Amino acid sequence: MAWLLKKPTLVFLALFAATWLLAKYSSTWFESPSLAWAIDYPKTWVLPLKDYVSAAMKWLVEDAGFGLFSFTELTRAIAWLIEQPYEFVRAVLATGFFDGIGRRATQIVPPLSWIAVTAAVVALGHYAKSWGLAAIVGLAFLYLAVFGQWESAMVTLASVVIAVPFGVAGGLMLGILAYRHKSFEAVLKPVLDLMQTIPVFAYLVPILFMFGFGPVSALVATVIYAMPPMARITTMALKNVDPEIVDFGKMTGCTQRQMTWKILVPSALNGLMVGVNQVIMLSLNMVIIASMIGAGGLGFDVLASLRRLNIGGGFEAGIAIVILAVALDRLSQALAARSTEYSPPPREQGFVARHKRSVTVVVILGITMGLGLFIPALQTYPEAAELSTGAFWTNGVKYLNINYFDQFEAVKIFLLTNFLLPIKRFFLGIPWPWAIAMITLIGWKFGGWKLGAMNFAMALFIATTGMWEKAMITIYLCGASVVIASIIGIPIGIWAALSPRAGKVIGVAIDTLQTLPSFVYLIPVIMLFRIGDFTAMVAIVAYALVPAVRYAAHGVRHVSPDLIEAGVVSGCTKRQILFKIRLPLALPEILLGINQTIMLALSMLVITALVGTRDLGQEVYIALTKADTGRGLVAGLAIAFIAIMADRIISASARKAKTRYGID
Amino acid sequence: MTNAISRSLMGAAAAAMLSTAATAQVESMDPIKLTLHDWSGQLINTQIMGSILEEAGYNIQYVQADYIAQFAGLKTGDLSLAMEIWATTGQEALDEAVASGNVVNAGETGLNAIEEWWYPLYMKELCPGLPDWTALQNCAEAFSTAETAPKGRYVGGPVTWGGFDEERIEALNLDFEVVHAGTDAALFAELESAYQRQAPVILWVYVPHWAPAKYDGEFVEFPPYSAECYNDPSVGINPNAAYDCGKPRGPIWKAAWAGFEDKWPGAFSAVQAYTINNDEMSAMVAAVDLDGESIDDVVNAWMDDNEDRWTAWISQ
Numbered sequence: 001m002a003w004l005l006k007k008p009t010l011v012f013l014a015l016f017a018a019t020w021l022l023a024k025y026s027s028t029w030f031e032s033p034s035l036a037w038a039i040d041y042p043k044t045w046v047l048p049l050k051d052y053v054s055a056a057m058k059w060l061v062e063d064a065g066f067g068l069f070s071f072t073e074l075t076r077a078i079a080w081l082i083e084q085p086y087e088f089v090r091a092v093l094a095t096g097f098f099d100g101i102g103r104r105a106t107q108i109v110p111p112l113s114w115i116a117v118t119a120a121v122v123a124l125g126h127y128a129k130s131w132g133l134a135a136i137v138g139l140a141f142l143y144l145a146v147f148g149q150w151e152s153a154m155v156t157l158a159s160v161v162i163a164v165p166f167g168v169a170g171g172l173m174l175g176i177l178a179y180r181h182k183s184f185e186a187v188l189k190p191v192l193d194l195m196q197t198i199p200v201f202a203y204l205v206p207i208l209f210m211f212g213f214g215p216v217s218a219l220v221a222t223v224i225y226a227m228p229p230m231a232r233i234t235t236m237a238l239k240n241v242d243p244e245i246v247d248f249g250k251m252t253g254c255t256q257r258q259m260t261w262k263i264l265v266p267s268a269l270n271g272l273m274v275g276v277n278q279v280i281m282l283s284l285n286m287v288i289i290a291s292m293i294g295a296g297g298l299g300f301d302v303l304a305s306l307r308r309l310n311i312g313g314g315f316e317a318g319i320a321i322v323i324l325a326v327a328l329d330r331l332s333q334a335l336a337a338r339s340t341e342y343s344p345p346p347r348e349q350g351f352v353a354r355h356k357r358s359v360t361v362v363v364i365l366g367i368t369m370g371l372g373l374f375i376p377a378l379q380t381y382p383e384a385a386e387l388s389t390g391a392f393w394t395n396g397v398k399y400l401n402i403n404y405f406d407q408f409e410a411v412k413i414f415l416l417t418n419f420l421l422p423i424k425r426f427f428l429g430i431p432w433p434w435a436i437a438m439i440t441l442i443g444w445k446f447g448g449w450k451l452g453a454m455n456f457a458m459a460l461f462i463a464t465t466g467m468w469e470k471a472m473i474t475i476y477l478c479g480a481s482v483v484i485a486s487i488i489g490i491p492i493g494i495w496a497a498l499s500p501r502a503g504k505v506i507g508v509a510i511d512t513l514q515t516l517p518s519f520v521y522l523i524p525v526i527m528l529f530r531i532g533d534f535t536a537m538v539a540i541v542a543y544a545l546v547p548a549v550r551y552a553a554h555g556v557r558h559v560s561p562d563l564i565e566a567g568v569v570s571g572c573t574k575r576q577i578l579f580k581i582r583l584p585l586a587l588p589e590i591l592l593g594i595n596q597t598i599m600l601a602l603s604m605l606v607i608t609a610l611v612g613t614r615d616l617g618q619e620v621y622i623a624l625t626k627a628d629t630g631r632g633l634v635a636g637l638a639i640a641f642i643a644i645m646a647d648r649i650i651s652a653s654a655r656k657a658k659t660r661y662g663i664d
Numbered sequence: 665m666t667n668a669i670s671r672s673l674m675g676a677a678a679a680a681m682l683s684t685a686a687t688a689q690v691e692s693m694d695p696i697k698l699t700l701h702d703w704s705g706q707l708i709n710t711q712i713m714g715s716i717l718e719e720a721g722y723n724i725q726y727v728q729a730d731y732i733a734q735f736a737g738l739k740t741g742d743l744s745l746a747m748e749i750w751a752t753t754g755q756e757a758l759d760e761a762v763a764s765g766n767v768v769n770a771g772e773t774g775l776n777a778i779e780e781w782w783y784p785l786y787m788k789e790l791c792p793g794l795p796d797w798t799a800l801q802n803c804a805e806a807f808s809t810a811e812t813a814p815k816g817r818y819v820g821g822p823v824t825w826g827g828f829d830e831e832r833i834e835a836l837n838l839d840f841e842v843v844h845a846g847t848d849a850a851l852f853a854e855l856e857s858a859y860q861r862q863a864p865v866i867l868w869v870y871v872p873h874w875a876p877a878k879y880d881g882e883f884v885e886f887p888p889y890s891a892e893c894y895n896d897p898s899v900g901i902n903p904n905a906a907y908d909c910g911k912p913r914g915p916i917w918k919a920a921w922a923g924f925e926d927k928w929p930g931a932f933s934a935v936q937a938y939t940i941n942n943d944e945m946s947a948m949v950a951a952v953d954l955d956g957e958s959i960d961d962v963v964n965a966w967m968d969d970n971e972d973r974w975t976a977w978i979s980q
Contacts, residue, residue, distance in 0.1 A: 527857035612846035627733035
């Protein structure tokens with residue numbers, strides 16, 4: 001037996017073969033009462049955890065109190081506090097201020113005119129970087145006006161304007177606390193992991209219970225979703241502050257507060273701004289889900305159009321989200337870069353000369369608002385001059401549907417019978433005790449006994465809460481999609497790295513795909529492929545492709561030039577350089593990309609439940625429509641656990657690969 | 665132009681008349697919160713009700729909420745009024761909420777819901793004998809796709825809608841397989857796609873909805889529903905199985921928070937009095953979803969055309 005342990009690959013091959021055989025022949029176990037339990041987890045063994053969670057939630061909302069006030073009163077007070085600035089910003093940007101209520105209300109102050117808002121972002125672009133950036137953001141906002149997305153875009157912008165400061169401040173506080181106290185960091189880390197892996201749908205119901213129906217709940221959900229990267233980046237950025245600066249602070253006798261706010265945070269500003277940028281982008285990712293619980297804006301337009309099968313309308317609103325995201329992304333990145341530059345103190349000049357941009361914007365605002373009373377086009381972009389690309393998208397999908405459906409169908413049937421269904425049968429066939437043992441063993445092999453124990457506990461949780469079958473369908477669907485996404489994505493990434501020109505085009509395409517809400521292409525995909533697992537897979541691949549491409553490109557591009565030179569000197573062909581030097585050295589990065597692809601695929605599962613799948617995503621979605629807190633959270637936790645297990649195993653093997661190639 | 669002017673004049677006159685008469689009756693200026701869902705008919709229905717209550721002087725607020733999840737809000741009073749609870753899909757949730765004592769059934773909207781298997785007219789050539797359900801016994805294959813062949817493929821609603829289609833197929837000995845759509849939108853995307861190609865399709869359709877106005881088609885005629893047919897296997901065509909009949913048809917209810925009547929008694933009687941019929945609703949839904957008119961315009965037009973009706977409801 002000893003020689004076997006020296007050849008772990010052989011052992012694992014043998015175990016895989018055993019698993020495969022088990023999966024293939026286990027279907028007969030259903031008939032034998034002594035074995036059926038191993039295939040189909042018995043209902044009587046299910047731990048009613050979801051009922052406990054629902055009961056706890058009910059108690060929290062209905063009975064919990066702190067003496068002077070109840071828990072619900074506390075959360076409603078918080079909701080009120082968030083609502084006030086939101087209502088104000090929304091009125092300023094989108095709706096204007098009203099006197100009276102309802103249909104008979106009259107507008108007393110109109111919202112900022114579209115010209116003034118555009119002028120303001122142009123000025124901001126110029127302030128942050130250059131005329132070039134000013135032109136980009138100006139054109140982006142002009143697009144919103146010309147294509148009739150203005151009012152919705154401003155509602156969305158208002159929610160971003162409110163959600164981002166909360167997300168940044170919350171993330172900053174958590175990050176600083178984690179930096180100061182090691183014990184807090186140890187607690188925070190798994191919490192952040194869960195916040196990033198539990199699907200948003202799973203905690204929408206408790207948020208609705210606590211903060212009431214409406215935009216505030218949407219904002220709270222957005223903040224929870226967007227905050228974790230900020231917290232992580234804060235801790236990391238503070239740790240990376242030059243120790244000499246910290247020593248300097250200690251020598252001058254700073255208090256802890258001075259140390260944090262006068263020395264650490266300013267020194268780490270560059271890193272912190274990356275976090276701010278992340279919060280902005282994630283907030284925009286949330287607009288569709290937020291609009292399901294009352295946020296309105298572009299997200300609602302996407303949803304409403306698709307319910308009417310107005311594919312063009314959905315695309316238009318979706319592209320408006322992309323445009324808004326691009327503008328905010330560029331602006332915040334430029335501001336981040338600027339914040340670390342030294343700017344000379346202004347020379348003594350008059351107020352106007354020192355604030356040229358602000359004054360110009362205020363003047364434009366005054367003129368457009370004043371004249372806007374007489375010439376409405378200056379106030380709101382005239383409807384008659386709006387353009388629409390809607391018909392183009394609708395007809396495009398129709399053309400594909402009518403002329404190419406049979407070809408799509410052929411590809412679909414081929415992949416279904418030769419790829420998807422065998423994988424599905426394999427995963428559903430593995431007896432669950434065996435599967436838990438295998439997952440534990442894999443964890444032990446890659447990450448030692450700790451990872452093994454964690455895997456065991458998490459897999460057991462999934463089985464005992466009665467989620468096993470749905471979890472297996474989840475893993476099958478997600479796994480198949482990740483394989484396809486990697487097969488497509490990694491070569492594209494390598495190509496982007498090797499050819500700068502292709503890299504540019506691919507970069508734009510990837511950015512668009514990442515910010516375009518997945519709902520936009522969900523309905524067209526259903527029309528072309530019909531309801532079923534294949535359709536879900538196509539949608540997941542489209543969404544999860546991005547990191548596979550990005551990380552592969554990054555890894556191949558950043559191989560040390562010395563090593564490549566060494567290859568060239570020793571007479572390698574181009575092919576050899578790629579396969580013998582670049583790819584092996586990029587392997588850890590590529591693995592991390594696959595890791596991210598898995599994370600995105602899992603988060604997309606909840607969305608594909610809208611197509612009609614039978615996995616954990618569907619469980620979460622059903623819980624949402626039934627307002628069942630426990631059911632949603634337990635299924636959400638199961639998804640999170642799958643994500644965390646995959647993440648840990650892949651990270652551990654990426655570390656091993658790094659040590660093997662001596663990169664670290 | 666003249667139409668617009670006369671309309672606004674009429675509106676102003678009505679508002680002036682009512683602001684003296686109606687505002688005096690308003691018991692509380694706290695907002696009455698009406699729930700909005702995601703299908704146009706419900707939005708129109710709710711906004712008409714909201715506009716009427718506004719004319720009566722009440723403070724109205726619209727809130728987005730999920731169809732079933734809203735009951736949690738209705739029970740606590742976070743939400744005040746839901747205008748469309750379908751007997752076909754929401755009866756259970758409504759009965760449960762009413763039994764809790766925190767929600768009241770505020771009567772019928774006057775709309776009648778039909779939910780049943782539905783096919784485009786061109787399918788009649790491939791399956792003669794439709795709309796009678798027995799035709800489906802012989803031509804299931806005409807509705808099949810590569811994944812389900814030789815069985816027919818029936819696209820059902822989201823699993824949360826219930827519907828007992830698997831049981832119905834079994835009981836009526838139909839050679840069909842149910843594929844559940846995840847959402848309403850996915851369901852009608854299947855229809856749109858098949859209709860563009862004139863390809864076979866049979867699916868769950870409900871009215872009032874825009875689909876029957878956009879696509880030519882019919883409901884399958886199953887043996888009529890009865891409660892006994894669902895509960896008692898011996899009743900119906902198949903003596904050994906329940907669900908051997910069609911789906912229930914029934915009213916669309918209004919549901920309100922139990923404290924509604926005490927807080928705004930005048931508004932509550934207007935809500936109870938409010939009725940509208942299927943034809944009106946179908947026309948309005950088609951105007952919005954097919955002709956692209958805005959919901960506000962459609963609601964305002966209805967308010968102008970039906971002033972007698974709604975003034976009677978609020979003066980009760």
